[in-house]
Amino acid sequence: MNAKDPINVTKITITESRDAREGREAREQRMYGCTVADLREAIEGSITFKFSGAAMCAMSLMSDAQEEIAHGMSEHARQTLNRAKWVVSTYLMKD
Numbered sequence: 114m115n116a117k118d119p120i121n122v123t124k125i126t127i128t129e130s131r132d133a134r135e136g137r138e139a140r141e142q143r144m145y146g147c148t149v150a151d152l153r154e155a156i157e158g159s160i161t162f163k164f165s166g167a168a169m170c171a172m173s174l175m176s177d178a179q180e181e182i183a184h185g186m187s188e189h190a191r192q193t194l195n196r197a198k199w200v201v202s203t204y205l206m207k208d
Contacts (some may be wrong), residue, residue: 146192146201154165156200167204 143146147155156162162170174197181190 117192144192144195146196149199152196152199153203154202167200171200171205174200 140149141152143150156167156170159170161173174193178190178193178197181187182192
């Protein structure tokens with residue numbers, strides 16, 4: 114097969130997309146402790162989000178981070194704060 118073969122090009126594109134997705138998901142796991150898709154599902158499915166809104170979700174996450182810090186769970190606290198920042202930037206900041 115040569116480089117212009119459509120089957121070969123498609124295979125390369127699919128492989129690159131999968132590699133990019135896997136890299137993104139690994140980065141998200143390091144930052145948030147979950148993927149953004151999982152985070153969005155958890156936030157939007159929460160009772161706090163439905164009845165009190167995104168700001169209360171962010172404040173709740175920050176309270177969770179304070180507790181994690183108090184118990185020496187600094188890595189969890191870092192990820193929890195990143196989740197709170199994601200909520201603020203995704204749902205509360207306007208262009």
